[in-house]
Amino acid sequence: MKKYLLLFLLALLLLGFPLLVDNDYFIHILVMCGINIMLVLSLNLISGFAGQVSMGHAAFFGIGAYTTGLLALQDVPMWVAMFLSAPAAAIFGFLIGYPVLRLKGHFFAIATLGFGEITHLILNNWMEVTNGPMGLSGIPRPEAILGFDFSSKSHYYYMMLLFIVLLVYFSLRMKNSKTGRALMAIRTDEITARSMGINVTYYKNLAFIWSAAIAGFAGAAYASFIQFLSPETFTTSTSINILTMLLIGGIGSITGSVLGGLFITAMSEYLRAFAEYQMLVYGLLMILVVIFAPKGLNGLVEKGIALLKRR
Amino acid sequence: MIEFLQQTINGLVMGSNYVLTALGLTLIFGMLDMLNFAHGELLMVGAFVALALVTGLGFSYVVAIPVAMAVVAIFGVIIQRLAFHPLRNADRVSLLVSSLGVSIILQNLVRLVWGPDPRNMPSPFSDVQIQLGGMALNGQRLFVVLVSAVFIAILYYVIQRTKVGIAMRACAFDMKTARLMGIRANKIILMTFAIGAALAAAAGTLLAPIFSVYPTMGAMATTKAFVVVLLGGIGNVGGAIVGGLILGLVETYAAGYWSSEYKDVIAFVIMILVLLFKPAGLFGKNVQEKV
Numbered sequence: 001m002k003k004y005l006l007l008f009l010l011a012l013l014l015l016g017f018p019l020l021v022d023n024d025y026f027i028h029i030l031v032m033c034g035i036n037i038m039l040v041l042s043l044n045l046i047s048g049f050a051g052q053v054s055m056g057h058a059a060f061f062g063i064g065a066y067t068t069g070l071l072a073l074q075d076v077p078m079w080v081a082m083f084l085s086a087p088a089a090a091i092f093g094f095l096i097g098y099p100v101l102r103l104k105g106h107f108f109a110i111a112t113l114g115f116g117e118i119t120h121l122i123l124n125n126w127m128e129v130t131n132g133p134m135g136l137s138g139i140p141r142p143e144a145i146l147g148f149d150f151s152s153k154s155h156y157y158y159m160m161l162l163f164i165v166l167l168v169y170f171s172l173r174m175k176n177s178k179t180g181r182a183l184m185a186i187r188t189d190e191i192t193a194r195s196m197g198i199n200v201t202y203y204k205n206l207a208f209i210w211s212a213a214i215a216g217f218a219g220a221a222y223a224s225f226i227q228f229l230s231p232e233t234f235t236t237s238t239s240i241n242i243l244t245m246l247l248i249g250g251i252g253s254i255t256g257s258v259l260g261g262l263f264i265t266a267m268s269e270y271l272r273a274f275a276e277y278q279m280l281v282y283g284l285l286m287i288l289v290v291i292f293a294p295k296g297l298n299g300l301v302e303k304g305i306a307l308l309k310r311r
Numbered sequence: 312m313i314e315f316l317q318q319t320i321n322g323l324v325m326g327s328n329y330v331l332t333a334l335g336l337t338l339i340f341g342m343l344d345m346l347n348f349a350h351g352e353l354l355m356v357g358a359f360v361a362l363a364l365v366t367g368l369g370f371s372y373v374v375a376i377p378v379a380m381a382v383v384a385i386f387g388v389i390i391q392r393l394a395f396h397p398l399r400n401a402d403r404v405s406l407l408v409s410s411l412g413v414s415i416i417l418q419n420l421v422r423l424v425w426g427p428d429p430r431n432m433p434s435p436f437s438d439v440q441i442q443l444g445g446m447a448l449n450g451q452r453l454f455v456v457l458v459s460a461v462f463i464a465i466l467y468y469v470i471q472r473t474k475v476g477i478a479m480r481a482c483a484f485d486m487k488t489a490r491l492m493g494i495r496a497n498k499i500i501l502m503t504f505a506i507g508a509a510l511a512a513a514a515g516t517l518l519a520p521i522f523s524v525y526p527t528m529g530a531m532a533t534t535k536a537f538v539v540v541l542l543g544g545i546g547n548v549g550g551a552i553v554g555g556l557i558l559g560l561v562e563t564y565a566a567g568y569w570s571s572e573y574k575d576v577i578a579f580v581i582m583i584l585v586l587l588f589k590p591a592g593l594f595g596k597n598v599q600e601k602v
Binding site: 051053096099100103106107109110111113114115117118121122125236237240243244247251276277279280282283284285286287290291294 | 340344346394397398401402403404405407408409411412413414415416418419420422423530534537538541572573575576579580582583586587590
């Protein structure tokens with residue numbers, strides 16, 4: 001009962017937030033947090049559940065964003081363009097995952113790294129389509145729906161909130177299903193999983209395609225919110241950023257993914273004055289987390305709760 | 312024809328550079344089953360140390376190379392002890408992440424100290440032009456190829472013929488069995504980190520006068536070195552040498568005869584093709600993994 005009460009209060013807080021805080025800048029940061037949380041949750045499917053580190057997630061983010069942007073600039077309705085971004089990214093996920101996920105070990109990390117670099121180079125150099133380094137500008141807002149016309153940032157806030165709730169629900173369902181258990185078996189020991197009759201390649205691909213699709217959709221959300229795309233947003237350092245968020249939040253944990261995305265995005269916003277030192281702090285945090293707190297923020301929170309309960 | 316020869320020399324410059332960077336990486340990959348994303352940063356740190364020695368302390372370029380190599384070798388050992396050694400029993404993913412952390416720290420530390428702008432490294436060979444049958448060869452490029460060849464030859468000899476080298480190869484092939492044979496694996500790992508770091512620093516300092524020196528130069532070096540490692544097969548020293556030269560030549564021909572924007576794409580396309588058709592590398596045999 002207590003759990004539901006807490007959940008209800010949390011929902012109330014999240015829904016009422018833009019009404020309480022009438023600060024455009026603050027809402028903007030929260031929407032960016034939301035986009036990053038979507039990305040981290042998508043990465044968690046393949047890197048957290050299935051244990052395959054993807055170093056090129058920004059590529060799917062970029063493919064989704066550019067699909068939306070390019071279609072929208074061809075006068076395709078914005079919502080249609082946004083929902084097409086997921087299958088577009090998923091197709092690339094399949095193309096890269098199908099050959100490479102057969103292999104065991106680190107090949108997947110290197111291949112996705114290479115894929116990320118290729119995608120960035122193509123976005124940057126294919127002038128005729130992507131407009132190169134100048135990027136795409138003038139991407140329209142989504143069409144008005146259910147009284148939301150997206151003229152104010154808080155409308156985007158509610159859109160992101162809806163997406164994240166759906167995504168958390170999806171992740172939970174996946175984790176507690178046959179697929180999730182298969183993925184966790186693969187993460188623990190691939191050979192054992194195979195000998196238990198789990199189709200390792202199939203499940204890894206399934207996780208990766210979903211992961212790519214969701215990252216692509218996060219890209220669509222980004223394109224519709226920022227309304228401008230530059231290839232520099234979709235570099236390997238973005239991929240590493242997403243990975244950092246996942247790690248600091250707690251790899252494999254849904255709560256951790258949300259916490260990591262929220263924490264790092266908010267922190268980098270408020271540490272903007274110390275931008276020079278910010279990356280240095282990230283690097284240190286990464287090493288400290290893997291050595292001393294391999295379960296990330298989520299692990300620390302859980303430990304704290306356990307300590308409180310014991311009293 | 313002359314253009315082709317010129318391109319070949321340029322390709323060898325890039326190739327020998329890739330070889331120097333990839334040698335340490337492939338050995339460490341083989342030994343620890345670890346993707347060391349900090350490896351390219353050692354190349355960058357090496358270049359900056361040499362730059363500081365030459366422009367700040369008035370060292371001559373030729374002397375600065377071995378000094379930078381020694382400094383970076385010590386650096387490599389320190390990094391191994393602080394960031395990688397505590398994780399020796401952890402998940403392999405943790406090692407990867409830790410190396411990413413080290414890479415971010417090094418990159419930003421250098422950016423803080425020296426600033427983000429590219430700098431030029433003076434070299435006595437840069438202005439020398441050697442005429443050879445109608446070809447104009449830049450002295451620095453020739454110097455890079457020669458020095459790299461010497462380093463690669465020495466390393467190859469050490470690894471193939473000496474006791475330490477055999478121990479390294481044994482560790483890269485099978486760490487557990489190597490330990491059982493009485494090899495002090497920890498010592499060998501440290502040594503490999505030192506040698507790998509020194510070679511990466513050599514690559515950085517050699518290439519610095521041709522291209523400029525900037526804090527993010529290590530990131531691309533790491534990625535390219537991974538391509539070489541995959542081409543040659545993990546832990547395979549001979550493979551890395553051939554793979555590096557192949558990559559350097561192919562890239563340079565592609566830039567010269569096709570498109571310089573897309574030359575980096577070729578490297579990654581090669582890599583993905585290798586992963587598709589010869590995942591054990593061009594010279595490797597596919598081995599079925601056992602429990």
